[in-house]
Amino acid sequence: MVIVMAPEATQDDVDAIVELVGTAGGEAFVSRGVSRTIIGLVGDIEQFSSLNLGGMRGVADVMRVSTPYKLVSRDNHPERSTVWVGGVPIGPGYMTLIAGPCAVETPEQTLKAARMAKAAGASLLRGGAFKPRTSPYAFQGLGEQGLQILAEVRAETGLPVVTEVVDAHDVELVASYADMLQVGTRNAQNFALLQAVGAAGKPVLLKRGMSSTIEEWLMAAEYIAQRGNLDIVLCERGIRTFEKATRNTLDVSAVPVAQRLSHLPVVIDPSHSGGRRDLVLPLTRAAIAAGADGVIVDVHPNPEQALVDGPQALVEEDVAELARVVREFPPLLGRTLT
Amino acid sequence: MVIVMAPEATQDDVDAIVELVGTAGGEAFVSRGVSRTIIGLVGDIEQFSSLNLGGMRGVADVMRVSTPYKLVSRDNHPERSTVWVGGVPIGPGYMTLIAGPCAVETPEQTLKAARMAKAAGASLLRGGAFKPRTSPYAFQGLGEQGLQILAEVRAETGLPVVTEVVDAHDVELVASYADMLQVGTRNAQNFALLQAVGAAGKPVLLKRGMSSTIEEWLMAAEYIAQRGNLDIVLCERGIRTFEKATRNTLDVSAVPVAQRLSHLPVVIDPSHSGGRRDLVLPLTRAAIAAGADGVIVDVHPNPEQALVDGPQALVEEDVAELARVVREFPPLLGRTLT
Amino acid sequence: MVIVMAPEATQDDVDAIVELVGTAGGEAFVSRGVSRTIIGLVGDIEQFSSLNLGGMRGVADVMRVSTPYKLVSRDNHPERSTVWVGGVPIGPGYMTLIAGPCAVETPEQTLKAARMAKAAGASLLRGGAFKPRTSPYAFQGLGEQGLQILAEVRAETGLPVVTEVVDAHDVELVASYADMLQVGTRNAQNFALLQAVGAAGKPVLLKRGMSSTIEEWLMAAEYIAQRGNLDIVLCERGIRTFEKATRNTLDVSAVPVAQRLSHLPVVIDPSHSGGRRDLVLPLTRAAIAAGADGVIVDVHPNPEQALVDGPQALVEEDVAELARVVREFPPLLGRTLT
Amino acid sequence: MVIVMAPEATQDDVDAIVELVGTAGGEAFVSRGVSRTIIGLVGDIEQFSSLNLGGMRGVADVMRVSTPYKLVSRDNHPERSTVWVGGVPIGPGYMTLIAGPCAVETPEQTLKAARMAKAAGASLLRGGAFKPRTSPYAFQGLGEQGLQILAEVRAETGLPVVTEVVDAHDVELVASYADMLQVGTRNAQNFALLQAVGAAGKPVLLKRGMSSTIEEWLMAAEYIAQRGNLDIVLCERGIRTFEKATRNTLDVSAVPVAQRLSHLPVVIDPSHSGGRRDLVLPLTRAAIAAGADGVIVDVHPNPEQALVDGPQALVEEDVAELARVVREFPPLLGRTLT
Structure with a gap:
């Protein structure tokens, strides 16, 4: 100091x-x-x-001249970590594709989306049952019914499930269905929720707050770690800037910066950062090339009928190209698709 | 559309x-x-x-060409509202000073700060018992013990109490002590919390998220209103920008803009926006002059020993000038100090 | 260091x-x-x-632990400076209102606007003959003809003239007509222009770049000062943020911050920051209350026909209220309208 | 509309x-x-x-519902353009590496840097003789002497030269030496300069203003195009955000967005956006993967003695990896290194 x-x-x-x-x-x-x-x-x-x-x-x-976080800092843990989710690794040497619908709407839609995900090379299924929405009049997710659908689709496809939890008091419920708990960007400083997922005994996907500095993001991870859970995957999903052409600005530099400061794996969400389907594949390629340990992508069998974020979901005709990208780019960085 | x-x-x-x-x-x-x-x-x-x-x-x-919020919109409720807190009005025609310590530390410190607040012209006491902190290693507040101290100081001074709640499941507890519930900037999109305070039957001080647009802020208010509570006071407390000389950038234009879009009262927090004691009085004057319905200020009898945000608290020697400001400026705007 | x-x-x-x-x-x-x-x-x-x-x-x-600017720093010049423009002071103890049309369009429009300015209490006339415009298809100003109109209106009304220069090689021409040279927000880091106005022997109104930090703004002033000209007035005119309800976000905190770091006077432009007529008066009041040494405001006799920035100009019916504001608020801060 | x-x-x-x-x-x-x-x-x-x-x-x-730019818009020119610089193409199907020292300091340093550039696969040489600097006390470049050094190094290595011009009245001089004129981020809205380079008859590398929206950037290009010059290459170099870990935030999404809106080629500067050597290679890979038509990189034989931006320059030991990246990644996108 x-x-x-x-x-x-x-x-x-x-x-x-x-x-x-x-x-x-x-x-x-x-x-x-x-x-x-x-x-x-x-x-x-x-x-x-x-x-x-x-x-x-x-x-x-x-x-201050030293970092304010300790458990997640690379200073004290120089080797980069690998986090395992239902048997699937996320970390150095791997490229993990997480894909699925933004929101769980029906069993059919979720199953179709999961099959698209699998065809694209995904080893983990994403899907939201609890949706934090800016408007109280917007669809808020199916809740526990959505979790049940996810569990059924997991049984059908074999894909472990990543799903969001938005309230500290739902953590136990969500953890009873999910393989990985997601904390969303709007809850990046919801400290009660961070502590609750820290105690839940499941890996956590921690999205960066859309206006969190990288340091604040790592402090949020420290809240989780402090409760005894170091199975944390950091997820960059775009930050808020003055630019209006994209919903948020993907901070691709955050990948090497966070990997240098922390031993935790870092993945990128190219769907929510851009908010536009035509940006998802370019940003997926950029994420992998920047050294991300994984990518989490929205896919939807019928995006024009999606209840949430339809305009950003990849569709059937994008699957082949996504599959090519996650297969061909990682080897240039010494990584293998999981 | x-x-x-x-x-x-x-x-x-x-x-x-x-x-x-x-x-x-x-x-x-x-x-x-x-x-x-x-x-x-x-x-x-x-x-x-x-x-x-x-x-x-x-x-x-x-x-979209119409506003996405309805209950808090001025379109459907052209007259500006007054919110009453323990008998004290916040709204058009009034200037309400809310003052007190950032965090409740001891009964003595809280009482002294309350007396400073009163001497400055405050009619409401602020003070935090639950503190959301970026670092898990920082002081997180006294919890219920802090609420008890606030209740005692209210009994002693007659000042109704405004205090923050950070978790939906503490709302009932905090509401049993407080006259007004505060939702902090980090919880601006914690929808479970917004809904819980909406159902608590107490007035709410809703801070703007440090990276919320004015529209998102009003949508957060809509979440509260939707649960049947229209006793909401909006509080601008600085937004996140590239400028580093101040902790946040006070968006003073948000006062006339929000008052035009919504019928709810709008107050300003000049302490947290600037993060520096030397800015508090200039920003308090600017807030009143811009037309704010009130101001919420940190005061501390001993800021060099404060556990939270000491550098921004006003001290004993500032009280006289604060008192002059809240007495002399409001009449030029047709307002009376409550 | x-x-x-x-x-x-x-x-x-x-x-x-x-x-x-x-x-x-x-x-x-x-x-x-x-x-x-x-x-x-x-x-x-x-x-x-x-x-x-x-x-x-x-x-x-x-x-770095010391400031990178020297000549404009208050460290080496603790007393705040007063800059004189055609006999009119801008500095501590005074409140100087600068008003006029955004762009000079015709002799009639400029004269009418100047009379509105005078009626409102202005002692300096603003008006642009060279306009930097985002679009090459937009009206770029009348050039020298506009300068001649300003000189005629000065002769008629007695108001010294503040006008913008956008190219280093026009400085001599503009300086031959103007009493004060304005450097606009888009030229905040046009170093050739800064050096040229530094050598021109006329006071300078230096607008803050819309994305300049306060430090960069003072460095821009240092470029001017280094050429031997310390008659610089700093002008805050709004910074670029994520908020979309206003064209820019007025950084009212910049007034006390810049006054503390530099001895130069600081004024505020409430017209360009908000970009909306309904914000001009509230922001003018906020600027004065925050301690600004002056305010620069757009007025137009016929804003619906203005070629530039009509929506933000004050109109005839606002003049009386502007006059009241600049007369009644400054005395509360120990200032007199010039 | x-x-x-x-x-x-x-x-x-x-x-x-x-x-x-x-x-x-x-x-x-x-x-x-x-x-x-x-x-x-x-x-x-x-x-x-x-x-x-x-x-x-x-x-x-x-x-407005249509774009405000016309000549650079893809609406009226659906096919993407290729710009030729001294016989080297920048555009679809190619990957063009531009490399060299941030500033020309000595003939030896410039020649060594040019050889590093060539070894890395560069077909164009960058190097600044006129440097826009935030501080008037910082090294401002060698001026014409620097241009002569660049011309000598071009003769020696065969690499065409890209160099910055900072004042409209230097355009003729700089154009007499350079193969491509660079307009820097601080001059993104210096309209006199944009018009001058538009009339100079040389290709232009137009950096995005660090706080320009993509639309404003394209409007700046429109200023150049309007003077009859469509040989414009857009260069994304990082935008100003709240994040402090990097000097600026590279907006990698700007590549696909600008390519969709405009027919002009788009390149990325990974050196100035990050401001850190350790980010240059990851961001170079991300740029190529996102679909950039080229990359412009700082290299320096002795960065610890560099007069400008030493901390971000690649060094001798990075050359082999840069060469691998520009050789191996472009084929995955159907591009060939020029």
């Missing part, structure tokens, strides 16, 4: 900080510059946080 | 839409332009939503 | 930096933390910049 | 618009909805723009 003093700070101000840090069991090193004095702190950073150093007289800025 | 056809759309594509709209009980008016054809729809917009018109062949864009 | 070493940095990496800094005439203070080593540098920062310390082995981050 | 009337608009308001549009030679189709009336306009859109319809009484919104 580094403290930058204001130009008008006095010697007394500096001394007060050195003393305070000392009483907290740390050491303070003072460097006097031409225009500014800086103080480097050595010791337990959590303890310094509680000192409220930023509130001391003469302090212009307090800069 | 307006449908814009792609340049390459055929007559058949247009006919298909006209027919579909007709079967849904609506009417479609076709205008053929030089480069584009547009179709204006007349009828029940909710019904059109479920048609997934954006997924039809030849459609380039679907534009 | 502070250097943060990567966790894997070796003693040799640290030694190499200490030695390099020494050869450049500086001193390096090493603080070894539990997880990170930091090095504080003391000496001439410009010299350190050319060392490319960020490229050295083992370096994770290089953090 | 579609006009949305406010809920309170009267029949007279609607009639006034219909009449006005008629006098301008257009036709207006009125659709009366339950809550809103909309009017679809058919005719010459440029003429409607000058009517200032947004300023008419009762108008809530005016929505």
